[in-house]
Amino acid sequence: MSEISSHKEALKHSGLKNTKQRNSILNILEKSTQPLTADQIYVALINEKTAINLSTIYRVLNTLAEKNLIIKSSSVSDNKTLFELNSLEHKHHLVCVECKKIIMVDECPFEEYEKKLKEKMGFTILGHKLEIYGICNNCQKKNEKNNKPTV
Amino acid sequence: MSEISSHKEALKHSGLKNTKQRNSILNILEKSTQPLTADQIYVALINEKTAINLSTIYRVLNTLAEKNLIIKSSSVSDNKTLFELNSLEHKHHLVCVECKKIIMVDECPFEEYEKKLKEKMGFTILGHKLEIYGICNNCQKKNEKNNKPTV
């Protein structure tokens, strides 16, 4: 597993000690295709027999977020904090307001828009988060069946 | 204040009773240029001598959000839920990761991008939220003074 050593590098580069817990957490995040809550990470680690304390997870996540190794966001529906690896290629979310499903899309419409903002307002962009709310294909079909009016 | 009656209409249209508390909350949100936390609304109401209970505010906000009269979001930095009026014209946020300032911008780069998504994935867009993280003009200058390296 070459990923582990890359985590080691990343931690070192940020002036953080290379501990078993931090590596485990980074591994879980790396494997996930979705942002995870602290608790989800906890369960994942327990499942793979990795002993760890929940408060350690919170502390590690906050530290990693401070160093910009991971990205903190938060889910509106259940008000929990989400964490994901800060990979360079970013993803965006489609959130279905009915079934709460989250669909990832990888196209990003505005590298250029960011440039414009920088020139106009002197705002240096580090990243962005785009969430699109709507109704997914499935729920739409379901609604048509039930004759449910569109708002 | 013609806004009050418009709130009355909006409430009625959603099958909600027109109460003093709901109107007061909607008024506060209407006056604000930024999304507010439940607590901020509470303080604002107390300041203008409007007696209300914090749990009522939460209940009203959640009800209004369910009816899509207001929009729920959440701030990453302090993990609180934010609420704003669901006005048709939408705004976007620039969030400075250093001073936590929120700057509103009104340009939206992708009505067209939404169209594309709809065609491609059958996803009906109701709205979107764009948050751009970075460092604002001020913090940048401050950093230059202090010789702080840019990561």
Place this chain on the structure above:
DNA sequence: GTAACTGCAAATGGTTTGCATGCGG
């Protein structure tokens, strides 16, 4: 060896909820 890190348990704080009362339609 020393500062950084972790585990544990208790505290914190935003949000929700049960129940009795009040008020809108």
Place this chain on the structure above:
DNA sequence: CCGCATGCAAACCATTTGCAGTTAC
């Protein structure tokens, strides 16, 4: 007058924190 809304207090639960023991470097 009926049922939705509100106030109040207590519960809830995600997250944080103090402290003692441990580990990385």
